[in-house]
Every structure is written in structure tokens, then in C-alpha cells.
Amino acid sequence: MPESSNPLSYSAITAVLRESGSVFAEEEARLLCSVFDSPEVLSLMVEKRTNGIPLQLILGRTEFKGLRVAVEPGVFIPRTRSEFLVDQALSVCEAKSTVVDLCCGSGALGMALLSTLPHIHLYASDNDPVAVRCARKNIASLGGQVFHGDLFHALPPEIKGNIDVLVANAPYVPTGAVAFMPREAQEHEPRETLDGGVDGLDVHRRIAGEANLWLRAGGSLLVETSKDQAIHMAAIFELHKLDPTIVSSDDYDATVVIGRKP
Numbered sequence: 001m002p003e004s005s006n007p008l009s010y011s012a013i014t015a016v017l018r019e020s021g022s023v024f025a026e027e028e029a030r031l032l033c034s035v036f037d038s039p040e041v042l043s044l045m046v047e048k049r050t051n052g053i054p055l056q057l058i059l060g061r062t063e064f065k066g067l068r069v070a071v072e073p074g075v076f077i078p079r080t081r082s083e084f085l086v087d088q089a090l091s092v093c094e095a096k097s098t099v100v101d102l103c104c105g106s107g108a109l110g111m112a113l114l115s116t117l118p119h120i121h122l123y124a125s126d127n128d129p130v131a132v133r134c135a136r137k138n139i140a141s142l143g144g145q146v147f148h149g150d151l152f153h154a155l156p157p158e159i160k161g162n163i164d165v166l167v168a169n170a171p172y173v174p175t176g177a178v179a180f181m182p183r184e185a186q187e188h189e190p191r192e193t194l195d196g197g198v199d200g201l202d203v204h205r206r207i208a209g210e211a212n213l214w215l216r217a218g219g220s221l222l223v224e225t226s227k228d229q230a231i232h233m234a235a236i237f238e239l240h241k242l243d244p245t246i247v248s249s250d251d252y253d254a255t256v257v258i259g260r261k262p
């Protein structure tokens with residue numbers, strides 16, 4: 001039988017995926033074929049993909065900073081853009097820093113930080129139990145601890161005033177812009193992981209409001225924002241006595257605002 005007439009061949013799967021609108025059909029077909037051996041399961045997974053389920057949720061994993069990160073339905077899928085946030089955090093981290101990944105989702109950021117600096121003391125937290133479970137899967141074996149709860153309330157009190165580096169990729173999409181996000185995100189990522197309120201900065205505002213109490217003198221808070229939000233975020237940092245710096249990367253299409261506690 002010619003390969004193209006076999007419904008489960010790589011090239012047939014590529015064609016089906018391309019037809020359904022996948023921009024990276026070859027790569028997706030390669031990954032699906034490499035993960036699912038059984039023809040029945042493979043066929044089911046291709047169908048899920050053509051129905052718009054994100055590939056990462058089908059595979060149960062994604063790649064972030066060259067690491068394999070477990071993801072599951074209900075958890076935000078880490079974006080490559082956030083690798084820039086990790087790079088910026090690493091640039092202010094020391095070997096044994098106390099580091100917090102607030103709003104950790106799958107724990108990808110903390111995982112990447114721990115993989116580069118294995119002796120940091122890493123605390124991660126999220127208010128969604130699914131995210132907490134997923135993050136534990138990803139970072140517990142690397143020595144990080146994951147807590148469940150609303151922002152700083154989740155953290156152990158003994159680190160209050162002792163945090164060197166606080167990273168937060170919190171929801172920052174303005175409410176009105178959620179409807180313009182790719183369909184996959186709207187349909188398969190919980191709204192609470194995306195929607196940051198009217199200007200997108202509601203959660204960031206709360207984080208900045210408390211950060212000074214939790215950071216050590218000289219410590220830094222780093223948040224990802226859009227390019228347009230950065231200047232507003234910097235003003236919020238100033239209001240809360242954090243010295244702001246805005247850094248951007250065209251390669252990552254990413255912006256990070258850093259607030260340093262004097």
C-alpha cells in the first residue's frame with residue numbers, strides 16, 4: 001500500500017493536520033507518531049488534534065528552555081516568550097538565592113531556574129489545585145516546594161522579608177482582549193489563567209503592592225507584561241517603592257519589568 005493511502009502514515013497525518021489548519025503539521029505529526037505507538041490510540045489523538053485540542057495537552061508535555069515540562073488539561077501552557085523572564089531572573093540570581101515563582105502554573109519557570117541553579121531555594125505557588133499538582137510533578141524532584149493559595153498567602157511566613165528574586169508570570173491579558181486570543185487558548189486554558197482585568201494589570205498590581213514586604217533589601221520582583229503595559233507597570237512599581245527597569249527582547253517578543261527594592 002503506498003504510504004499516502006495508509007491513514008496512519010506520517011505523511012497522511014501531516015496532510016490531515018495541515019488540512020485542519022495546523023501551521024506546524026510536519027512537526028506535530030512527528031511528535032504524535034513518536035509518542036503514540038498503537039494505531040488506535042494514534043488515530044484518536046490525531047482526531048483530538050484536528051478538533052482543536054492543543055498538541056501539548058495531547059502529548060501531556062511541552063518544551064520550555066530545553067526541558068520537558070508536564071502539562072495537563074486545566075493548566076496554562078508555558079509560552080516560549082517567558083524564557084526571557086527566566087533569563088532576566090537568572091541575571092539577578094545567585095547560587096543560593098531564595099527565589100519565588102508566584103502564579104507558577106505548571107511550574108515551568110521554577111523548573112528552568114532550578115535546572116540552571118540547582119542550589120537556589122525555590123518556592124512556587126498558585127491558587128489553582130490542578131496547577132499545584134502539575135507543578136509538584138515538575139519541580140519536586142529538583143528540590144523546589146510548591147504551595148497552594150492566593151498570591152503571597154500561600155507562602156511560608158518565614159521567607160517574608162527574605163526573598164532575593166520574585167518572578168511572576170501572572171495573567172495579564174486585558175479582559176476585552178481575551179476574545180481575540182487564539183481559539184485554542186480561549187477554549188482550553190482557564191480564563192483565570194489569562195484574564196488580568198480591565199487593563200490586564202490587576203494581579204500584577206496586587207503583587208507589587210505586597211512585594212516590598214516579602215523582598216529582602218536589594219531583592220527584585222520581575223513580571224512579564226505586554227510592551228504597552230510596561231510603562232504602566234513601571235509606574236505601579238514606583239508607587240510601591242520598587243525601582244523599575246523595563247527590558248524587552250525582539251527575539252522572544254517579550255517584555256519584562258523589573259522592580260528592585262532599594
Ligand SMILES: C[S@@+](CC[C@H](N)C(=O)[O-])C[C@H]1O[C@@H](n2cnc3c(N)ncnc32)[C@H](O)[C@@H]1O
Nearest residue numbers: 076078103104105126127128150151169171193
Ligand atoms: C498566565 S498563567 C502563567 C503560569 C506560569 N507562570 C507560566 O508562565 O507558565 C497565570 C497563573 O496564575 C495563576 N493565578 C491567577 N490568579 C492567581 C492568584 N490570585 N493567586 C495565585 N495564582 C493565581 C493561574 O492559576 C495561572 O496558573
